[in-house]
Amino acid sequence: MKIKDIGGEFALIRRIKNKNKIFSKDVAVGIGDDAAVLKYDKNSYMLFTTDMLVENDHFSLKYSSPEQIGMKAIEQNASDIAAMGGLPKYAVVSLALPSDIDAEFVDGLYNGINKKAREYKINIVGGNITHSREIVVNVAMLGFAGKKSLVLRSGAKIGDLIFCSGDVGASTAGLELLRQGKSGKSIKRHLEPRCRLDLAGKLAKIGINSMIDVSDGVASEVKHICDESKAGAVIYADRLPISKNTVNDSKKIKKNPIDLALYGGEDFELVFTANKKKLKQLKKYDVKAIGEVVDKKYGIKLVRNGKKSGIESGFDHFRRIRV
């Protein structure tokens, strides 16, 4: 049976999770959040995550410089650590490279990795190199979160407001511009995405209830929070934070910017939920309320142009068009 027939990537992950066995009581959270949560010491948890970039799927050498690929590999993993309320500290890098690749490619890739490692003070402590037809860059990252700062996907409460940081849809708009050979400001958002390590820790301190990073589109992220929190949600499409640049660029590529925000990916912004009482404190930051957590029995609904409908599932790597 094909993976699409069992329901795609997310169904596959559920299948893997159902067979998973944990042997140690030191695992606070295993498969199913942005990073695993491991007991560390009296005051902090250790966070463990991994993410892979594959040529022609996550990047194309037609569009990205080697440096940009290296930067993205670190941002993508750091974003998972940020979404838990943590700070990254260590990483290891696995490369698979075609045998005829230039050494300069690897130099550029590592320039990007090292640039981001410097910015976030991440220690690159190991890795390995092997051979493949297409370039593969895998990063595994360790981070730490104070016990009071840890935020899970599973903590959303009925009545919480759902927030989104920054603006979303830009990365997918940029990718689509590249594919169509057009120019626009969103392109840089696709090639050089930035995670929200600058913001996540501040949100965690305020005391939010759940959080996830936007790697697969807002719809998908809200669904993950609802699944893990056993809750439902209402998202208001007209509340989604979409920049003027993204709106302009979406006209060029003939896409609805709301679709890009809901079903695009790789914005690496934060979706989180918090009690309504936190609204005033949260207003100081670059975040916007986009919906509300409701009882599970109501499912996940999208209000768009005054009409309420069920939400499509988000971005799925097995449905992705290769660049």
Added chain:
Amino acid sequence: MKIKDIGGEFALIRRIKNKNKIFSKDVAVGIGDDAAVLKYDKNSYMLFTTDMLVENDHFSLKYSSPEQIGMKAIEQNASDIAAMGGLPKYAVVSLALPSDIDAEFVDGLYNGINKKAREYKINIVGGNITHSREIVVNVAMLGFAGKKSLVLRSGAKIGDLIFCSGDVGASTAGLELLRQGKSGKSIKRHLEPRCRLDLAGKLAKIGINSMIDVSDGVASEVKHICDESKAGAVIYADRLPISKNTVNDSKKIKKNPIDLALYGGEDFELVFTANKKKLKQLKKYDVKAIGEVVDKKYGIKLVRNGKKSGIESGFDHFRRIRV
């Protein structure tokens, strides 16, 4: 410039290592050993490693079952932890899969991963799945070693004996049998290699000076120990532990078993050095003295058929013939 022109995989790793910056004093050992060594608590270090299996490079679906691929992915990483004198505890798994792959492949792969996780009590705490043309399985693993048990590549002392555990050359003999469509007992050694977690901890307790696992052939492993320890070595080819099965199978494939032991890979045995005084204690175990550590000025020499020569560099993924 191509990677082979700068000196291959190991030269590339040196190039990466030279640009590497460490920001934390908690990194005891970074790039350049089987695993990174990170400060953990008063009595123990944390070990962090990663390794990747790529279809048609490390395995072929013609030869390996999905379960065997999963098993090998865990063994390969556990072997790195073993070679440091540690025990594995946590792992995350990244998969890249062709979009038309059967869900049953993933079930089988995870059966293999879970089988080994159970055997070694490793908690599989996360991962991710994405899309690629060829199957890629990346594992990142965390382990722990008591401060007294930690063994590095860099600890070899002039006058140390060089030892090798178990027997070597079998995995490459098995791969070659498969390629040539022949049968033999070495095939299982290639498809289902086992790391030496059963032995490494005991060796570490005895007080050995340096250790590495045999992933790239004995010659290459001795070279790594010498490079990191700033030493030279003499290896006696006739002392290499090679099983009768490997000798038999090497006749079928028309290879010299000593070449398989020296320049083959993926045996996941241990090469280590220890003071001569430890010989008696070490004799209780499944290990054999194969040479001696000498001053760096003598280089690394191989004594074979009474003749002394320089040693070829070991296995290099950029010289590997794709299966």
